[in-house]
Amino acid sequence: MSRNMWILAAVLLVIVFATIYQEEIGGGIDRPWAACKESMVQQWLSGDCTPREGSQIKIQP
Secondary structure (H helix, E strand, C coil), rough: CCHHHHHHHHHHHHHHHHHHHHCCCCCCCCCHHHCCCCHHHHHHHCCCCCCCCCCCCCCCC
């Protein structure tokens, strides 16, 4: 393998380990926008958030 391939493989390996670590140990990423029926772009443009069924979210104006 060439030098560039080794660098690419190392970067991808670091990303994989960081993602696994964050999900398993770090508690994951807080995604409050995922609890809304609207897409993130629609929420950003309109400020509306219709909660998905069963989700408990707090909407901050």
